[in-house]
Amino acid sequence: MSYPSVIELRQYTLHPGRRDDLIELFDREFVATQEAVGIQVLGQFRTPVDPDRFVWLRGFPDMAARRQALTAFYDGPAWAEHRAAANATMIDSDDVLLLRPESGELSAGVRAWPGVYLATLCFLDHPVDAEFRALFRAEVAPMLAETGAPAPAAFSTEYAENTFPRLPVRTGEHAFGWLTRFSSMVALAGHESARVRTAAWTRLRARLRAEPTALPLLPTTGSALK
Template sequence: MPSPSPCCSVLELRQYTLHPGQRDVLISLFDRAFIESQEATGMHLVGQFRDEDRPDRFVWLRGFRDMASRREALSAFYGGPVWKEHRNAANVTMQDSDNVLLLRPVRPDTGLKHPGTPRPPPGADARPDSRVEVTLCYLKAPADEAFLTCFEQHVRPVLTELGATPKALFQTEPAENTFPALPVRTGEHVFAWLTVFPDARRRSAAKGWAEPLQPWLSAPLEHLTLSPTARSELR
């Protein structure tokens, strides 16, 4: 089995609000048509998810080597034949697709890694029991060493005890959006981490560990509890 290898120095966290009843329609199309076709342009599809707390929310993650390759990959995909063939079917499911955070690893060793196992093949329909949680901290200023030390001393041990050691730590990528046709959120200082809980029960036990972070926060923490689709790589 191959060892995990580093994934992406730039990550998009994309949250789409869909028209009622359209989430499974979009997921079916996405898992069938938009994974390999995007990766063929040089980007990496990290995962696709149902937001368990918002029935009309579809969340997905994609990564890039750097901002220049992001521009090239997005230009190739959105100017290419697969998107042109399926864009109307995708767009008709969506109310809003502009809730996008552009992120980078806090340090080179805190990014996501490619898993050592392949993504389920096209046509797979078995969904895993695991839950991916993305926690978003909205900070008063970019994360500093004091904040990171607090996280490592008070948050990571609790999550590790629950069997959900953080898989990656990210912060806002402040560089200018290199593909302005797809807007991203600006003017925020976000610190984010990703964890994978073995199941929904274990996720529900994770409470009360965030108090030490309060002095740095400009807004309440935001938790995205995500159920991986059948073809999500992150699971």
Template sequence: MIVELRQYTLRPGRRDDLIALFDREFVEPQEKSGMAVLGRFRDRDRPDRFVWLRGFPDMAVRLRGLREFYGGPVWREHGPAANDTMLDSDDVLLLREIVPVPRRADRDGSDLTATIWFRDRPFDDEFTEWFADQGTGAVAVLSTEYAVNDFPALPVREGEHAFVWFARHDNTIEVPTRFGVAATDRLRLEPATRSAPH
């Protein structure tokens, strides 16, 4: 599966407005267009950050789904209100699953931690095998998808090599220097409103 990890920086105090609008108007129409809304989260450390995951079986379905949703009546009606909550919506990593993301990663109401490692070259089998030996109990593992973003109206971060580990705990792993990890980002994620069990 192809997965977008989307981090939106919102206008101060507007996160709950976007979450309510998203829950009410955007989940079902995206899923009817062949996309999977895998999870929606508040960033615990950045009060004006909304993080969500959207999945696609492949890049062709992604293109069709994005065209249908963003060219359709729901986005025409409610998109301006969503955009009004945002300062930046372009912080997006395009990823491919190594360990699949659960269909609703936020469904049981548990917090997640996402650890994102970056380096100056793709993450290879050697790194993946080393990571698998760490016994992390990962909920999901992903790395950069290198296909061209064929829906440029929604930019993604390009020229970066990322490896993303989702876990239900706040453990850290010391990556050996031989792997050349240049930067690490950690997101402490709380499931948003409708993500709780129901």
């Protein structure tokens, strides 16, 4: 399956103590069944900053394929059988960013050791433009490599109309973000500490409407991203 051109970053707020229940159900019932209808389930994660948040990524070849695949899944037998149990764990499931790849790729598969990820999200007052992309390419990406986070997979807002309105996505956002992998939480923390002291980080922050959001992510057992 080719690398997706449309990616959803989904963050669910769960009832206290229910995250492991959802993860067990999701990894068992909702990965293979989504893949079977053409959805690439890229990764499922816990985050240590919030015990009641579940984060996952899925991808599609294009917006038309997204509509077809989501219709097949949410009208299909797996969701019909298990949606009540899944929904019972959730307070909110509408924090969804629709994204398109900018550079790099998410590399799934078996790893020699388990890793952790850091999702960094930046929000602008205007659509991501050539000037911002040039800043990321020329200054931010090299700085990330120098501080222990080489070759990030970068994304920006996909502005196409939501082709599956049964599942809302955030609108009016101008997002640019990237995902990087580390060998441990110690390595991740070291990178975060180092990058905020660089000139490239200062110049990046000056272009944003708010401080970047940093979200550490721990892959679940069933996650393709390890």
